[in-house]
Structure formats: C-alpha cells, structure tokens
Amino acid sequence: NAGVTQTPKFQVLKTGQSMTLQCAQDMNHNSMYWYRQDPGMGLRLIYYSASEGTTDKGEVPNGYNVSRLNKREFSLRLESAAPSQTSVYFCASIGWDTEAFFGQGTRLTVV
Amino acid sequence: KQEVTQIPAALSVPEGENLVLNCSFTDSAIYNLQWFRQDPGKGLTSLLLIQSSQREQTSGRLNASLDKSSGRSTLYIAASQPGDSATYLCAVTSSGYSTLTFGKGTMLLVSP
Numbered sequence: 001n002a003g004v005t006q007t008p009k010f011q012v013l014k015t016g017q018s019m020t021l022q023c024a025q026d027m028n029h030n031s032m033y034w035y036r037q038d039p040g041m042g043l044r045l046i047y048y049s050a051s052e053g054t055t056d057k058g059e060v061p062n063g064y065n066v067s068r069l070n071k072r073e074f075s076l077r078l079e080s081a082a083p084s085q086t087s088v089y090f091c092a093s094i095g096w097d098t099e100a101f102f103g104q105g106t107r108l109t110v111v
Numbered sequence: 112k113q114e115v116t117q118i119p120a121a122l123s124v125p126e127g128e129n130l131v132l133n134c135s136f137t138d139s140a141i142y143n144l145q146w147f148r149q150d151p152g153k154g155l156t157s158l159l160l161i162q163s164s165q166r167e168q169t170s171g172r173l174n175a176s177l178d179k180s181s182g183r184s185t186l187y188i189a190a191s192q193p194g195d196s197a198t199y200l201c202a203v204t205s206s207g208y209s210t211l212t213f214g215k216g217t218m219l220l221v222s223p
Contacts, residue, residue, distance in 0.1 A: 004154075031209050033210065033211070035213075040215075041215075042200075042213050042214065042215035042216065043200070043202075043213040045210055045211075045212075048209065048210055050209045058210065090154060090155070092155075092211075094209075094211075097143075097162070098160070099145055099157035099160040100145060100147075100155075100157055100202070100211060101157070102147075102154040102155040102156070103154055104153060104154045105152075105153070105154050
C-alpha cells in the first residue's frame with residue numbers, strides 16, 4: 001500500500017543515547033516533514049525538507065538533526081537524547097496541491 | 112507567525128446529531144487548509160483539503176467550509192456515529208511556505 005512508513009514504532013532510550021528515526025514515502029512527493037506531538041502542545045514542526053537536497057528548521061529543532069537521503073527517505077537523528085524529547089514523532093509527506101500523508105508514529109521514551 | 116485555534120477542545124454528543132467543529136487562523140494569506148482525523152495511538156488521516164480559492168469541500172457526511180478573509184473554517188459532520196469518535200485537527204499551509212501549522216484539535220466522543 002502506498003503511504004509513509006516510519007520505523008521503529010516504539011523506542012526506549014537512556015539519557016545521552018543516540019538514535020535515528022527512519023521515514024520513507026513511495027508517493028514521489030517532494031516535501032517531507034518531522035513533527036512531534038505532546039499532550040497540550042499539539043503537533044510542532046521539528047524540521048522539514050521542501051525538496052531533495054534541502055532541509056530547514058521548524059519550530060522546535062534544538063537537539064535534532066535530519067538527513068534527506070534521497071527523494072523517498074527523510075531521517076531524524078537524536079544525537080544525545082534528553083527526557084524532554086520523550087514524545088510521539090510523526091513523519092509526513094506532501095505532494096504538489098495534494099493532502100498530507102502521515103506515518104503511524106514513533107513513540108519515544110527517554111529515561 | 113501563523114496561529115491556528117480550534118474550538119471546542121472537546122465535544123460529547125449522542126449518536127445521530129449534526130455537529131460543527133470550528134477552526135480559526137490568524138494570517139489569512141493561506142495556500143490551503145486541511146482537516147485531519149486522528150484515532151488514539153494512530154497517525155493522522157487527511158479528511159478534506161480546501162484550496163485557498165475554494166469555499167467548501169464535501170466527502171460523504173463531512174463538509175468543510177473556508178472563509179479565508181475572516182480566517183475561519185468549519186467542519187460539519189452530519190448524522191454523527193460512534194465510529195466518528197476521534198480527534199479532529201485543522202492545519203493551514205501559509206502562502207510562501209511549505210509547512211503545515213496545526214491547531215490543537217477537537218476531541219469528539221459520539222455515544223450510542
């Protein structure tokens with residue numbers, strides 16, 4: 001099925017550990033996004049990539065890095081995880097004049 | 112900075128009622144507006160996309176309207192069903208940007 005695939009679905013990290021969240025879309029969309037969702041805060045944009053080869057900071061980029069590996073893949077890296085990064089992370093992609101498609105999310109807990 | 116507000120934050124209705132969810136945005140220079148549905152523990156599913164030049168979009172029992180000049184959109188759900196229970200989110204793409212700004216959502220509970 002066409003869509004956005006995120007891995008892993010769940011992850012527990014210790015403070016200071018690093019990890020990469022993977023995202024891939026098979027709809028040939030140019031734009032891809034990483035959001036975090038926290039209770040009471042809604043969805044907040046971390047980073048986005050408007051096209052292959054470009055990335056830009058969103059509202060809450062501190063503590064994160066991203067890589068647009070190719071048109072299909074957009075990864076999010078936590079270099080040194082902190083408890084404040086405990087959240088649900090969503091990847092999304094958007095084509096030209098189309099609706100946004102979201103992955104199923106990664107539930108990350110940092111202890 | 113674009114800000115999106117959704118009212119009410121939560122809504123509980125009996126099955127069969129028609130209901131309206133509201134979304135407002137501060138900057139009327141938008142490219143499009145989308146309504147999403149999110150079930151607990153799941154990702155977001157796009158329900159309706161309204162381009163800035165459009166007034167409304169319909170899909171089944173759902174109808175979304177857009178008044179760009181006043182910075183408002185409404186999602187109308189006809190003959191609500193328990194399966195409609197979910198959180199509904201509104202998001203706008205501002206002109207000149209390629210990012211979505213979300214409201215905090217309306218949590219809907221439809222009881223049998």
